[in-house]
Amino acid sequence: MAMGRRKILRRLIILVFVLSLSGCFIAIIHLTRIERKIDEKREAHVDKVDLGVDPRIPKVATHIIQPRKPVGNKTNIIDRHFEKENPVRVLNKTSAYTTNDKVHAFYYPWYGNPEYDGEFLHWDHKYLPHWDKKQAKKWKSGQHVPVDDIGANFYPELGCYSSRDPKVINAHMQYMYKARVGVLVVSWYPPGKADNEGHPSDDLMPILLDAAHRYQLKVAIHSEPYKDRDETTVKADLKYIMSRYGNHPALYRYGPKSLPLIYLYDSYLTPARKWKSLLKPGGQLSIRGTDHDAVLIALLVEEKHMSEISNSGFDGLYTYFAATGFTYGSTYRHWSRLAKYATEKGMLFIPSIGPGYIDVNIRPWNGENTRSRSDGSYYETAFKNALQTNPDIISITSFNEWHEGSQIEPAIPKSIPKFTYLDYGKNGPNYYLDLTRKWVEKFESNTY
Template sequence: MFGSIVTAVSLRRCFYLSAVVLVLSTLMAAVIIVKLSPLESVKCQPHAVTPAVEWSTISNQQLESVTAVQADDNKKENNDKKYKEMREKIVQNKIARMSRKMRNKVLPLLSNNTIVEPNYNVHIFYYAWYRSLSYDRAWKHWNHAYLPNWKKNDKRVFPDGNHEPPADIGANYYPSLGCYSSMDPKVIDLHMKQLKEAGVGVVVVSWTPPTANDNTDSIMPDLLDTAHRYHLKIAPHIEPYAGRNPINLIEHIRHLFNKYGSHPALYRMKRQEDDTVLPVMYIYDSYVFPSTAWRELLSERGNLTLRGTEIDAIYIGLLVESQHRNHIKKSHFDGFYTYFAVNGFSHGSSWKNWKELNKFAIQNKLLFIPSLGPGYIDTQVRPWNSENTRHRRHGQYYEMAWRNVLNSGANIVSITSFNEWHEGTQIEPAKPASNKDFTYLDYEPEGPNFYLNLTKLWVDLFTKKHSNSNAKD
């Protein structure tokens, strides 16, 4: 019985223990589930949970984004505008400084009313090819055509056709006299008077024979007579007219001598070799003939020699490239000039080369006549040629050119030009003008006569320099 009691107690104790264990296990499991459930709820989500977004919010965000872009664009546009305005202001200030400098430095000198005598070692290129509707019943040269681009690979589109004077002319500047005729005696008289007062001595007149379409021979008598009244001299500048060759050139030179050879205004000078006094002839584009052809005309041993004949002269060839020095020498020219007013355009027109060219001339007993000008711009005739523009900078470009001539040692100088309006090299007075499509350049604020007055100043300095040099010698 005692054993039965013990067994019953043991069974009851096991039951209670099992019940306790079950309760404790259940409680522990519940605690674990409660602690783990938040972690598992996140880990088991297939995507990150994001708050719901309303369409109105998207629209507002897009609007804000667009507004931001527009603000950036406006800011850039404003910055560009401010930069442009700043650049324009800098340029205007620079121009104003140049103008003030020129007024302070040069204009007091220009107010000097001293009369200067013509210097026959100062030559200037002159063009008598302009014709007007009122005087000649037809336009010539003021209605110059736009020239085709010589750069075949340049695909830019430029204007073509002819200009329509008087409002629209083939030039970047507008003459104070308007679209005049070179045949008008009043114009010729004024031009010669202006040149005389500027101290220029020799007017190198662009010339083509009577057989040429655009000939200037018919105006030579009036030019010579008027130049003589003002104590000036005239030298022909023989242009490359159609069909020009050494054979017909002889005949055309003979024509010049027969008609004008005895005129007192025809410019003559001594030849260095034998002191013979002879007329002077400039030959433009002389290098297009081979030196062998020129040698036949200009060498004393040439089969067609002009030397020692009634049409012997001081013949001046054009030097463009460096190798033309040998061409000038082998051709037996008496000297050479450089013509172009564009510093850096060619070897001959580059100021830095003038000392060397003068040295070459001295070594070979040749005349060296460097050509300088007040600037260059021809975009109303060659609109594709802006790279060769040389801005006048209120006379500073002209000043640098003259200083380089003075430093070169050359004792004769040529000016390009009095009135080559197509290329913007003129020193003839210009005035402000415009049409509906174009505003012409001018000499303001210094005034229309500014470059005539500057020329007078520099001719005076050139004359004094060489007078002092001769006195020392």
């Protein structure tokens, strides 16, 4: 009887031992799977791209951008670019730059491709017809067909990228960091709105703010015109911007009150009397002294806009266009007068300079407004004219407005049947980033 009990006890001990081993084995497999999933998530996250970022720079939030409609396992041109170039490892002890928040660059987050957006956006831009129907018949119509045929006269080094691609965002921040640009001025529409060629992109703002913060950059808003935009909708936009992004350390603020600075493109489309109610103290819709007060910068196109902007209660004016002579505001010889007027009225004057202008691959009839880059001399002349006004801020048109050929983003040589893209010649793809850094240093040292 005792022998039988001992046998049963031994068998129970063996069974417990076997079950324990099995449990350990299952647990190890489970933990391995969890670690693998975590690694996969890290791979998808923008922080995973090892660009030598200083770990002391805080991570403000975690945002993961996922492709909307993946298109298989094709090698992305961005991956090839990073494998080939692996742009300089920034924010380390041996190659640190400092950004200058007096230098702003207009930035467009509206590009898309099938991998991240389900379709091409903006790269397949339509040919825009001439406003005169008789003239319109003389010019090319239809739409561009990427990836070889795009709506631009230059071809980007990063190819037909998506503005949602984490590697693109990192590359763009690096480019601006190396050029010592301090503020990217992001083309912005309220949630659910977009231009005719793109998708809504307000959801990208948190990602851009986080990425900019890692590279010591700031972000300002460039409010684009949309249907029925007026003083009432702009007030709602300001409330939204403050509630959503107002506490982010990368949001650009200006002046003794440290208020967010907002550029208002095509501000002249709303009458001055309406802006007064929003921008003058005591106005019916006044933002002054409220939680959504801001430094509002109006676009000056015509000479008459000088008094209109001042009387409306705007805090400053900018000229935007990269083609000198295209408007009163973009004409260099008028800048000293504009600067003096702005100072007298207690406003900011922000001249906009660009490396050149060409948009005939979307406006084939607009050749008269082409401005040759002239191996960089056009850009340097623009910088010199801007600096002679002793500005508080200079704006660059643009970082990546490819349709209008005003970009400083790297471009490469490329030819397709019946068309050869422009490029930066013997100076190489990074030439305009290098020129920008050179003139930022002249700006700082007053050696121009």
